[in-house]
Amino acid sequence: xxxxxxxPTDRSQPRAHFNLQRYxxxxxxxxxLFSGSASAVPENRNEQPPVLLVIPEESAxxxxxxxxxxxxxxxxxxxxxxxxxKTISQIQAEPExxxxxxxxxxxAEAAEFMHNHPHGRQFTSALTPEISIRxxxxxxxxxxxxxxxxxxxxxxxxxxxxxxxxxxxADSLSVVLGPGSAYLKEELVHEAKRLGFAMQVVTxxxxxxxxxxxxxxxxxxxxxxxxxxxVLTPSSVIRFLFYSAYQKRVPVFGYSEGYVKAGAVAAIYxxxxxxxxxxxxxxxxxxRNQAGDPGQEKAQVYYPEYYSYRVNPxxxxxxxxxxxxxxxNQPARLEKQ
Numbered sequence: 001x002x003x004x005x006x007x008p009t010d011r012s013q014p015r016a017h018f019n020l021q022r023y024x025x026x027x028x029x030x031x032x033l034f035s036g037s038a039s040a041v042p043e044n045r046n047e048q049p050p051v052l053l054v055i056p057e058e059s060a061x062x063x064x065x066x067x068x069x070x071x072x073x074x075x076x077x078x079x080x081x082x083x084x085x086k087t088i089s090q091i092q093a094e095p096e097x098x099x100x101x102x103x104x105x106x107x108a109e110a111a112e113f114m115h116n117h118p119h120g121r122q123f124t125s126a127l128t129p130e131i132s133i134r135x136x137x138x139x140x141x142x143x144x145x146x147x148x149x150x151x152x153x154x155x156x157x158x159x160x161x162x163x164x165x166x167x168x169x170a171d172s173l174s175v176v177l178g179p180g181s182a183y184l185k186e187e188l189v190h191e192a193k194r195l196g197f198a199m200q201v202v203t204x205x206x207x208x209x210x211x212x213x214x215x216x217x218x219x220x221x222x223x224x225x226x227x228x229x230x231v232l233t234p235s236s237v238i239r240f241l242f243y244s245a246y247q248k249r250v251p252v253f254g255y256s257e258g259y260v261k262a263g264a265v266a267a268i269y270x271x272x273x274x275x276x277x278x279x280x281x282x283x284x285x286x287x288r289n290q291a292g293d294p295g296q297e298k299a300q301v302y303y304p305e306y307y308s309y310r311v312n313p314x315x316x317x318x319x320x321x322x323x324x325x326x327x328x329n330q331p332a333r334l335e336k337q
Contacts, residue, residue: 051083051283052101054091054123056109061272065106065127068276071334073284088113104279108132115145122147126279127272129153129228130301131180137299148300150279153228154255154268155303156184156191162268162309163223163253164195166321170222172198174250176214176241178229179205188227199225207237214241218248226254226264238262251319257310265321266311274306277332306332 053069055062066085073083084101088110091097096119103123105111111125115136125133125146133149163173173192177185185201192199200221202213210232218224224245232238242263245252254264282302308329316323 050102052103053085054105054110056088056107064272065276068273069280072277073280125149127152127275146299150302160191160195167222172221173223173225174200174217174221175225177203178231181227181229207231207234210237218250221250224250224252260310260312265315268307268309270304270307274332278305306330
């Protein structure tokens with residue numbers, strides 16, 4: 001099965017994204033830290049619901065996702081659409097757990113589980129990093145695999161447009177890529193050029209290489225653009241990049257709310273509840289494809305539709321960066337059932 005990754009559309013521009021499970025868990029930790037209290041996972045309201053949400057375990061993040069899903073499925077169209085939630089361990093205890101239900105695997109661990117399940121079924125993946133989805137799609141010939149995927153990552157042009165807004169006079173950006181993110185190089189350079197940035201790219205094979213290859217990374221850079229890669233997520237690597245950037249007074253732009261709290265100037269993020277809402281709306285509007293329409297030949301991949309900007313006022317102020325001209329947020333309008 002091949003995938004069609006859409007050219008990222010961007011409503012945020014001024015009117016002028018092996019250890020895949022480590023990444024998913026890391027993002028989940030950040031979401032847990034900053035999502036606040038969460039309601040319990042709801043019980044199903046129908047003995048044979050049309051949607052089965054597969055989660056790795058019961059936690060605040062997955063509960064928030066389910067809450068957003070519950071609030072938005074059926075709000076446009078069929079009001080009788082219901083769902084059931086099961087953990088991986090609950091499914092493993094059942095000989096024939098799926099029936100005719102549409103399946104949504106929530107998180108990278110659940111997607112991996114469904115991809116390798118002996119009673120293989122096509123499924124929708126949600127709350128999953130793009131690197132994980134690409135790997136699953138590459139091996140789709142061995143499994144019914146991913147039917148559609150709702151990514152955790154924000155599109156590059158949306159992230160770069162935020163930097164252009166905050167740094168209107170900037171000429172160049174720097175970025176470090178690892179083995180898992182090297183495929184982004186061409187798109188990064190293209191999108192940066194489109195917005196008037198020259199992109200200085202440094203590629204490493206391991207986190208230990210970062211101090212050696214980044215000696216000149218900040219000399220001609222107006223901003224450091226952080227991209228997720230498993231080899232770049234250890235705290236020692238992140239601390240080095242932050243410290244080196246601020247020594248040269250180069251602002252850092254992260255990819256999660258947690259990075260902003262850690263000292264990045266800004267980031268764009270989507271909450272688990274908003275990502276759940278997007279999936280709920282999509283399944284309501286496009287139930288035929290989500291059920292496995294044989295006429296659909298390619299897996300569909302979707303970036304977040306709902307998102308918010310987060311800035312660190314103290315860091316921005318210390319670097320002389322104006323933050324009063326941010327683009328408008330695009331939050332989900334959740335309608336509780």
